[in-house]
Amino acid sequence: MASLPAPRTYQAFLFDMDGTLITSTLAAERVWTRWAERHGLDVEAFVPTIHGVRAIDTIRRQKLPHIDLDAEVAWVERGEIEDVDGVAPIPGAVDFVKRLPPDRWAVVTSASIPLARARLRAAGATPPAVMITAEDVERGKPDPAGYLKAAATLGFDIADCLVFEDAEAGIRAGEAAGADVVVVTAAWTHPLKTDHPTLADYADATVEVRSDGRLVLTL
Numbered sequence: 001m002a003s004l005p006a007p008r009t010y011q012a013f014l015f016d017m018d019g020t021l022i023t024s025t026l027a028a029e030r031v032w033t034r035w036a037e038r039h040g041l042d043v044e045a046f047v048p049t050i051h052g053v054r055a056i057d058t059i060r061r062q063k064l065p066h067i068d069l070d071a072e073v074a075w076v077e078r079g080e081i082e083d084v085d086g087v088a089p090i091p092g093a094v095d096f097v098k099r100l101p102p103d104r105w106a107v108v109t110s111a112s113i114p115l116a117r118a119r120l121r122a123a124g125a126t127p128p129a130v131m132i133t134a135e136d137v138e139r140g141k142p143d144p145a146g147y148l149k150a151a152a153t154l155g156f157d158i159a160d161c162l163v164f165e166d167a168e169a170g171i172r173a174g175e176a177a178g179a180d181v182v183v184v185t186a187a188w189t190h191p192l193k194t195d196h197p198t199l200a201d202y203a204d205a206t207v208e209v210r211s212d213g214r215l216v217l218t219l
Contacts, residue, residue, distance in 0.1 A: 009214040011156040013100060013207075014147055014179065017109035017116060019051065019166035019187040021097070022123040024087045029189070031079040032058075035072075039064055048190045052167025054110045054140035080115050084122035090186045092202030094125050099207055104215060106130035106150040110140050110169075130154055141169040144177035151177075162217060164199075168192055182217070 018024045032050045036043045041062065050058050055076045059069060097105060106128055109116050113133045120127050130153050137145040144158075151158040163174035166184045171194065174181040183194045186201040199205055199219060208216040 008180070009210065009216050010162045010180075011104070011160040011214060012151065012154050013105045013162050013164060013215060013217075014150050014174075015097070015105065015107050015164045016052070016166060016170045017107050017111060018119065020090065020164050020170075020184045021093045021107070022087060022089050022119055022125060023187040024084075024119050024123075025051070025187045025189050026086050027083045028080060031076060031083055034079065035076055039067075051190070052110060052141055052165075052169035054134045055112075056134070057110075057140050077112055077115055080111075081118045084118060087119050087122040089123045089125055090184065090201050092205065094123075096202040096205060096207065097125075097128070099209070100215070101209060101213060102129050103154065104209075104213060106132065106154055108132045108146040108150045108163075108173075110134055110146075141167075142172035142176065144173050147173055147177040147179060151179075162215070171196065182219075 015021050018028065028050065029047050032047055033043050036046045056069065056073050059072050111119065111133060113135060116131060116133055117127060130150060132146045132150045134140060136149060139145050147163060148158055151161050158177045158179050161179045163179040163181045164184055165171045165174055165181055166187060171181055171183060181196045183196045183198045185198050197219060206218045210216065
């Protein structure tokens with residue numbers, strides 16, 4: 001496992017949501033499995049590709065003929081909002097973000113606003129003041145737009161932010177944005193190889209908020 005550059009302080013922490021702050025993997029895979037079966041896709045090959053990207057991008061990538069893209073996105077979103085069975089916080093995540101100043105962290109998710117709120121509510125987590133969702137960007141992960149927008153909204157340079165991610169598309173988005181990246185492995189069902197520091201969960205992670213507001217993460 002790699003380690004964070006030391007000593008290194010950050011102006012803000014930027015978190016992906018699913019698989020990073022909350023675990024929703026099984027719920028998401030249940031819905032997407034049903035969607036894939038409806039369209040005759042190879043479920044085993046398809047399901048690992050859904051994580052970390054917007055539903056519209058996942059569906060568009062299948063190049064299915066004669067579909068109503070908006071209707072298909074709505075079908076998936078409705079299913080995911082209704083199925084929150086098993087959605088829960090990553091161990092230690094809720095307490096971890098509670099220790100952060102509200103103006104020093106944000107969520108950057110490929111979920112829509114209604115889905116993000118439904119899953120955070122199911123996990124008992126309070127949405128942050130800044131939350132960048134699928135509706136807020138023209139291009140989803142692995143494009144860096146979401147992370148760049150979150151940093152700008154908080155008022156910080158992205159190079160002075162630390163990104164917490166779990167999926168390949170999100171990791172690439174953080175890298176492309178120019179941020180340091182920590183990879184959270186707690187909810188992995190399809191392990192990845194990474195050169196970034198990894199965090200099993202937040203139980204053993206500590207954060208120091210310095211007098212100037214800067215953040216220090218210790219793994």
